[in-house]
Amino acid sequence: MSLKNLYIIAISLFAVGCFAQNNPFEHLSLDERNQLADKYHKLSMEKYQTSEMHRIYKDSALMANPKNAEYTERYSYSYKKAGEHIKAMKLLNKAVAMDLENNKTNALEYKAWSMLYFYRDYEAAIKDVDLILEMKKEQPLIACHGEPCLLIKGQALYQLDKNQEAIETLEKLLELDKKRGFDPLDNFLAYFYIARSYTKIGNIDKAIEYYQNQLAVYDNFTEMHYQLGKIYLDKNEIDKADLHLKKAKQLIEKGTKMYEPYIERFDEVFVEEIDLELDRLKIKNEP
Structure with a gap:
């Protein structure tokens, strides 16, 4: 390790140790403190997010520039990924408050996403999105x-069984896509959750319409084939059920499904679920 890096680490450790007493950077000019904060932030990004050194550098960056909402938000990732959620949310809420003071929504956008997928606090996700919009x-x-924040809100409404509101929210998203010159069919998740919402309120024909429209342009959607296969099985349309369930099994065996590196989608399907429906199909096919 170079003398330069040793010096930086020593200063960082000293800064963290003195934090409860005073700020060792308070004698510096604002520009100097901002430059130092940027330097410590960049150094933190070279370390594992959950490591002690990452946190030492982040602490130092925020001592140099305690009002940097971006660094505060990013610091919350370290605790979130380590499962230290109370500390993570404390930092994230602090970043949100700083952003809102400056009429910004960056941290709030991340919070809305986190409330939906990580913490499953659907009311909070909706409240955050409404404020952003x-x-x-x-x-x-x-x-x-x-x-899209509207997609976040639509999924939260779906999870709360506010299915008509979910449909209206997601339809609004598709209409906005169309006005912007985007093909609404490219937003396959919006189509999927509209179809799921129609299924939950018992409007099966409408659900089938949305599934079929989407699959006509994007056929490699495992969960869509699975859900459509279940619908046809319940309707005793055996040939259609067989087609879609076997397509779902073929796709999942190739590793094609709604997979995210940090989250599980609400309707992510697993091979065991498809096999159960194929077993049900087999029983219905028996003479």
């Missing part, structure tokens, strides 16, 4: 951590 009226297609 109120603040960003000129950006109705604004994204929450890479996904």
Whole structure:
């Protein structure tokens, strides 16, 4: 390790140790503190997010620039990934508060996404999205951590069994896609959760319509074939059930399904579930 890196680590350890007493950077100018914060932040990104050194550098960055909402939000990832969720949420809520003071929604967008997928706090996810959309009226297609915020809200409503509201929210997303010149059929998750919502309220014909429209342009959707196969099996349309369930089994054996590196989708399907439906199909086929 170079003397330069040893010096940086020594300063970081000293800074963290002194944090409860005073801020060792308070004598520096604002520009100097911002530069130092950026330096520590970049150094933290070279370390594993859950490591002690990552946190030492992040602590140092935030001592140099305690009002940096981005660094505060990013620091929450370290605790979230380590399962230390109280600390993670404390940091994330702090970042949200700092952003809102400056009429920004960056941290809130990530919080809405986290509330839906990680913490399954659907009411909180909806509340966060509504606030984002109120603040960003000129950006109705604004994204929450890479996904349209309206898609986040639609899935939260679906999970709360507010299925008609879910359908209306997701239809609005598709209409906005169309107005922007996007092909609504490209938003396959919106189609999927509209179909799931129609299924839950018993409008099976409408659910089938959405599944078929989507599969006509995107046939490699394991969960869609699985859900459609179940519907046809319940309707005793055996040939159609056989077609879609076997397609789902073929796709999942290739590793094709709704998989995310950090989350499980709500209707992610597993091979055991498909096999159970194929067994049910076999029984119905028996003379």
